[in-house]
Amino acid sequence: MAKLSYREAVAAAMAQEMRRDDRVIFLGEDVAKAGGVFKATVGLYDEFGPLRVRDTPISEQAILGAAMGAAMTGLRPIAEIMFSDFFAVCWDTVVNEIAKARYMTNGQVETPLVIRSGNGGGARFGAQHSQSIENWAMAVPGLKVVAPSNAADVKGLLAASIRDPDPVLFFEQKSMYGTKCEVPDGEYVIPLGVANVAVEGTDVTIVALAAMVPKAIKAAEILKAEHGLSCEVIDLRCLVPLDTQSIIKSVIKTGRLVTVEENPRLCGWGAEIASIAAEELFWNLDAPITRITTPHIPLASVDVLEDLMIPSVDRIVKTVSEMD
């Protein structure tokens, strides 16, 4: 095992899969010669050359259209949309074409592709470069949605996403590119749709994703130490497929559910999970379900304001400790 950063794990997973399968090709803006604006794809151009790793114009619709056309005809493209905010300029290709093609054609069209994108706030980039839009993706039938919380998961889940026969939106957390952890050497694949119980506990279930996971873990430590509360922290890893069983199992044990999400409040993924619990776990719940979210407001740029908006360790501690 070596310590890799989250960004190094991206390149490691891509290289791993590009070595074993020459149908895997990669395109995006500034991704090849420059190795990406987040430096997450450094080295791929040198290893795999200009036919497999390609710089594109600023044409997101063409990037994703090209990826879809290639996927339909036997390749396994990976496309980068630099910031997830930019999905808005190519959303049609994602939701009306890529997500629906197989169903509309009665199973004929294949779209095995991955769209990687930098997601989330904390970098003080302002409202158009800081959004968490994993809930947009979850709302569209036909897309798989992955959002890893650490470098090891990046490697394993990105490899699985590339191998997956369905289209995957792979959200990389911009604020975590520099974070490091032990990452298994050699071939490493984590199946999609299996949540990770990051902390075991008995009093409250905290469901989190991506950057919210380390915050939830930290909060769980504080809640244990300062409030004597035993929290179970579930790292969802994927929104689709959703590992509902892990949530159900945990809530049956704890009787309490808190979700921590970075996307703005309304129709966030936490609402979906809350609604599942409110329907299927009604008789198991001992207290109201609580959602911790970014408020339903565009993100401010400056640190002091952005930090008020995105869920913090403090907010999680306070919310959980004040639950009924």
Add this chain to the structure above:
Amino acid sequence: MAKLSYREAVAAAMAQEMRRDDRVIFLGEDVAKAGGVFKATVGLYDEFGPLRVRDTPISEQAILGAAMGAAMTGLRPIAEIMFSDFFAVCWDTVVNEIAKARYMTNGQVETPLVIRSGNGGGARFGAQHSQSIENWAMAVPGLKVVAPSNAADVKGLLAASIRDPDPVLFFEQKSMYGTKCEVPDGEYVIPLGVANVAVEGTDVTIVALAAMVPKAIKAAEILKAEHGLSCEVIDLRCLVPLDTQSIIKSVIKTGRLVTVEENPRLCGWGAEIASIAAEELFWNLDAPITRITTPHIPLASVDVLEDLMIPSVDRIVKTVSEMD
């Protein structure tokens, strides 16, 4: 009062507002000379002329960009996006520009505009022309979201939307353009954010929107007649601002909540409402919250399959009658 169709009510509201305020201008594809592909704007070009009612190229991003630029500089544009599915080709303008401009500029930029769009299924148009995407809009901070269920509400809510100083996404139900009801003559405005209790009841609260409202009303009649159940049907009318108080008041009375939504299941607006109830009404609920939705699948084109997917009167009756 005269009987107007849903489509006639659109033109009536627009004409009413265009007469009182010459800052109101209108643009879209085939909307002027042809009166719109759904014939919802017939007569406006003749009355208000080519400077206020304009046909555009097939350039949705330019249409909405132009509307925003006009709104920022003192006008009150109405833009048409023919089918709501096409929001995907201009989503950036909606979510990154129109919705965020005021906040990002510390209140400086004004975006008083309305985007009208045909929403929903039932016309056998297939997966790219039948979507219900009101949940996409609800998920974006900075947008107001309106979806009327009858011609009278169309008139009153569209007038209010045009007068509103914030950007409004106004979803017209394609399958209802031909439906008629009594519509008040003369100036008629219904404030945004006030739900309508369409049917009063004591046993179960059914929350519905747009085309789901008449189905819920019909289901309530059957549930009363065949199962002796007294249902309260709430027509939300607006998703933002959300009339949470009407829902709360009703659930406190009935102890049971069912939502009926046409958008696909995951992260639908029903999830948001369920999560509010699960948090704020936990101690008032006598049974699990139940969501009735279109399944999380693209819509099929053919009638027999489409009818299986979109919530039906039968499905509502069955679900409610089988509740705990």
Add this chain to the structure above:
Amino acid sequence: MATAKKPPEKYPLDNSERLDLYRKMAQCRVLQQRAYDLFMQNLVKGTTHLGQGQEAIAAAFGQAMKEDDYTFCTYRGHNHNHMRGVTMTEVLGELMGRDIGLLRGKGGSMHLTKVENGAMGSYAIIGAHLPIAAGAAWSAQYRGTEQVAVCFFGDGTTNIGTFHEALNFAKIWNLPVVYVCENNAYMEYTPIGDVTAVPNPAADRASAYGLEPILVDGNDADVMYQTAMTAIEKARNGGGPTLIEALTYRHHGHSRADPAKYRPEEEVKEWMKRDPVVNYRAKLLTIAGIKEADLKSIDDDVEAMVNEATEAAKNSPPPPDEIAFTDVWADGGAQWRN
């Protein structure tokens, strides 16, 4: 401003090939006419966008393309699909929402697709398929297969952003893709000239992508065949993309029962005289060795074909309920949770 030119006759057709080209056009014509009639009889669910008047383009490309080439087209794509071997029964069955339909009713009139034949989809969001076609061409280039992608779209489509992105993309990567703008003079109800900055929406923009402007008579099957062959061969031989503007006209409304009242009578009359099927038929009769009987026999065949297809479609039941819930994912199912 570009003017329509005749391409040189580099790819001569013999009589049997000419008859084949006529047969193709005749098939398209009766197929579309039948779709219209069935719609008027209330036997078609949903919508239709028909291609009467534009058959020469579909047929000429159908003749020029190889079996493993890719076709990308729009909601107005019945002819293009049929030319790639999608049967009349599959088309009419789909329109009528029968189990025998090409997509068993899941896609409908606007989404005909038959991947095994290279018919890579009919797209109903304006412009969406232009970049996708570039992607298929990129894939062919990468795989070294010499396949060519042909992408059909309308005049109105030249004003949406994807047109611009796709053309630039295709050129810089030198992709084997042929973009065919069928300029039928209207978007839905609005004349293209009312909303376009240049007289020829595709040809006058070719230079913006480093491409040669090509403007041709889309109602002349021979011209279209030469144009198609030239562009396809260029693409196949590594010469990169071509953008073609083919001038044509739709004989009927935009969709469904649209009576197309927004078009000046004179204009309609003028264009009806330029009916590509009628004119090609007449032209063939002036060629030594082709007789009325040859054409009549084609006409009869084609009529029999469409009648048979209509019967087969009518006799097919609606699709079974359970297929509403299949094929969201590659595993055949629709599960998003455990």
Add this chain to the structure above:
Amino acid sequence: MATAKKPPEKYPLDNSERLDLYRKMAQCRVLQQRAYDLFMQNLVKGTTHLGQGQEAIAAAFGQAMKEDDYTFCTYRGHNHNHMRGVTMTEVLGELMGRDIGLLRGKGGSMHLTKVENGAMGSYAIIGAHLPIAAGAAWSAQYRGTEQVAVCFFGDGTTNIGTFHEALNFAKIWNLPVVYVCENNAYMEYTPIGDVTAVPNPAADRASAYGLEPILVDGNDADVMYQTAMTAIEKARNGGGPTLIEALTYRHHGHSRADPAKYRPEEEVKEWMKRDPVVNYRAKLLTIAGIKEADLKSIDDDVEAMVNEATEAAKNSPPPPDEIAFTDVWADGGAQWRN
């Protein structure tokens, strides 16, 4: 392929106007240099995209525009905002996340906006503002105000769909809008020539929108002033839109601390010789009646200005917490429910 041309000197400048133009450029230069220095001192939150090397364009348009005209620009828009009267303190305060900042920290470096001055926003999604500028121009036309909208963007922006949609739209409605492509030869790190089908990404596409190709030296302040006046006057007089491609170069990296290693040394050297501020200063010294002392006094003023602004920004506190939750809606609040 277009070649850079000098516009005729139809709008002569007297010496005081020339000094004013120089002062404007000098202001932009020191403002941007200071922003860079503050960034390197870790005093800037978030990101910056600076405009050193491109000052002639911003300054010339600043000089040419009337008070109620509209400016639309990108994240690389500090100069354009400053030229419309946004103060250095407001800019640096915003970059440093202080309460004195133009947007009190809510927007940040990429979104400078001052509506009362006609600075209608800085847009950080490539291409998004091109249609919005068309809309402002449409509004001016409808209201009959003779206002003109000027919209700045980069070379890389010419390849995204909105460029195409906006230009077509502006032309067909004959809108009073001036589109200014600042071709600084790179998108972020990729040379524009690697990803564009034509050598001049804007000028070589003008004809696709029925517009005249205009390619000019964006580093020559006089040329830029003539070009700006010509286009603005045309728009103001009902002559419709103009698309200008101004050749320029950014002296530093794309954003933040980007060292811009992807650029050939020779190229950088060549362009540094064409520094618009240095060269205009030198040129003014050759003009009768302008003395080194005049320029020196401007330089001193400008230096004092930026120092004062830096101090003011540094002395300002961060914004108060409560403004995180204001101004989502016109009522000043953020409530989405009752």
